[in-house]
Amino acid sequence: xxxxFTVDRLSNHIKKMKLGAGxxxxxxxxxxxxxxxxxxxxxxxxxxxxxxxxxxxxxxTSSPLVDGNFVRPALV
Numbered sequence: 001x002x003x004x005f006t007v008d009r010l011s012n013h014i015k016k017m018k019l020g021a022g023x024x025x026x027x028x029x030x031x032x033x034x035x036x037x038x039x040x041x042x043x044x045x046x047x048x049x050x051x052x053x054x055x056x057x058x059x060x061t062s063s064p065l066v067d068g069n070f071v072r073p074a075l076v
Contacts, residue, residue: 010075011055019060019070030069037069047076 020026031037044057056074060066 007054007075014056014073014075017073019065019072021064021068028073031071032069034069037071040071044071044074044076047074052076 017027019028019030022029031040041057041059044053047053048057054075056072058072060070060072
């Protein structure tokens with residue numbers, strides 16, 4: 001029987017995801033470059049303007065991540 005993923009279940013999963021450097025064994029690491037991070041943020045902004053952004057897309061504020069190419073995953 002296939003697993004059914006609801007918006008609530010996906011939202012809860014995304015909220016719990018840990019960002020970090022690969023050596024720290026996170027759920028999600030950085031994007032490849034600052035340019036790629038900026039592109040992702042543009043897509044998130046577009047989704048927000050069109051009313052399709054359910055959650056996420058924040059930049060991390062903790063000191064080890066703030067200067068990196070990290071973006072919280074979003075649910076669109």
